[in-house]
Structure formats: C-alpha cells, structure tokens
Amino acid sequence: MQDLPPSFTELPTVQRFVQDLETKDLSEAERHARLALLAEFCAFVGKTPDEMVNEIFDTETRKYKKRNFYTARVKEFSAQIEGSWSERTARGNVIRNFFIANGRRLPNETPDWL
C-alpha cells in the first residue's frame, strides 16, 4: 500500500474526508483505497482537494458555480474502469463522498430501474 504524501493528507478538506471515513464501518485498507482514489481524481482534473471545494461553491452568493464541471468530471472518472454500472458508480461515489464531507453535494447517479 503506497502512502500518500502529507502535503495531500494534511490538507483541511482531506482531513475532513478522513474524519468522515472514520465514522463509517470501513477497514483501514478501504479507507486508504478511498483516499488514493481521491488523489487519482485530483490528478485527473489537475486540482488540489482544497481547490476543488473552494471553486465548486460561491460562499458569497450561496450558490454552486462549478457543479456541472465536477459532475461531468466525476462521470468521466467513473467511466474509466471496466465493470458493472454499480462498480463504476461506486468509484464516482467516493468523490461525491469527499464533497459531501466538505459540505457540498454533487447530483447522484440513478440506476435505470429508478
């Protein structure tokens, strides 16, 4: 298991995500895998976690500003792997969870049967 650099894990938004993961019934390996996936997404969009959280929402107008951008990137990120709809959605949901832990929400995927 490759350690993530402190310059990543010590960011305030990542710390919030870590705290959120600790409240869930997850093994250490699962928690680490989710952090690694977040790091992979950050590389994919070329932003730090703090930058993503800061730019998705305008705290003055209290409105989302780059929500569509991140929604589309998460979908692309999900589609990068082979597998079932559930497996691909679970990949994107880790990023949605990161935003949720930081008080922001991206629209969820809905299965065809819904």
Add this chain to the structure above:
Amino acid sequence: MEFKQAVGNRRTIRYFKSWQPVEAAKIQKILEAARLQCYHGNAQLTRKAVVIERGKTPDDIREQMIDALYNQPQVQQAPVFIVWAIDMSGWEHLRENLKELIRVRALNSTHGWSHEFIETAVMPTPDFNVMAGDRTFAEWLTAFECGLSVGTALLAAVDEGLGTSLVTGRRGQIREILGMPEYVTPTQIQLVGYPAESPEAGGQRPRPPYEELFFDGSWGTPLARDEQVAEELKAAGMIQPDGPLPWRAAEIRALSQMFGLPE
C-alpha cells in the same frame, strides 16, 4: 394498528421501494384522515393538497417536482408526493363555516354563540377572524392548521404499513409547476411509499429530555416525568429503542449500494 404503536413506529423514511406503487385506497385513507383534523373556525378550505403519483401524474410534472425538491434520493424513489398547501382564500368562508357549526349544534348558546355574536363580535376581531388583522399572524395560523392535517396524514400512512417523510422545496417553482394561484403557498411535501429500509429505520431518533420540553405551571419549570408511565409506553410500542440499532451502518451500506448512492 393501535394509536401508540403508530406513533412509536413513525420515522422519517429516506429509502423507498420505487418499484412498488401505493394502492389508491391507501392514499385516500391518508387524505381522509387529514380532512377530519380540527380547523380554527372550521375554515375548511384553507388547507389543501396536490397528489403526484408515479405512473399516473404526467412524467414531466413529476420530474420537475423532483428538481424543485433538490433531487434528493428519497424524492427520486418515493412513488407518491402529497404537496400540502395553505390557501388563504379559504378564510373567505369563515362566516358561513361558523354558522354551519351553530346549525349542527357544535357551537351553542351555552358558550355564547349566536348569529349576531358571529357578526358583531367574531368577524371584527382579529384573534378569531384572522384575516381582519395582521397578515403574518393569519399565515402563521393557517400553516399551523395545515400542520395538524399533515401530522395526522403521517400517522395514517404508518397505520397503512407505509413509509413516509416530509421534505421542503423551492416554493415558487412548485407553485408554478402545479398551477397554484398566488394566494396559495406550498408548505411541506409528504413522501409516501413502501420503505426500502427496515421500518425501524435504525431506531427511534434523538429527542430532548421530557423535562426540557414541558413545563409545570410557568415557563421553564420542568414538568416531572413519571418513569412508570414511560415504561408503560415502551410496552405499548410507543417508546422504542434509540438509534442507531447495531445493524444500521450495514443497512445503510447495503441501501447505498442498491441505489447507487454515496455511502
């Protein structure tokens, strides 16, 4: 179901079986229960509701409503929405409604009621005829009256073996989607369906201590709680084990995987 059990079983359900429709008779029973709740001045036309049903209401209306309710997962899943609304024009019938109560012998001279009393005392007094006074108070009271019906509708849904919950949305958008006139304001939206989560929904929710909510004779003086009574209510199913139940985290994980939601 016994009343105490229905009160105890009620939870805010956030996961619904989207694939299982709610029987029309059950929806009607919920609305019939709401209709029978008490009204200030018997102003019966001040609270109303629009029912949205998956597979019956046009899809575009339902989809617009889901958007107006912030695309929340439980809204996407629930097969029925009951959009509760206050209709301020309902107060126009207050005079006739009160006279009707005299006719059916609900209001009697034992308490000073007469047609003349309605005309000369009730109608000019804002505490009774709320439209004669401050509009804010009138709207507050109307919303309160609507809430009485909604509370009953929640319990009626539980009594029918259904899951239910309340959500808010963008009121202006909802008014436009449903063609409500400007004197009508949507309030809470009741979601109804068969629960996909267990009926316990992880256990009873946290509540403030009894003594912090209810006072004895003056504000702030705690009203003592009789623990023996509380034990009786536990036996009757009204007071149930607090959440989270031991299996709740696993249940949420399974539900999130089934619906494709973030855990």
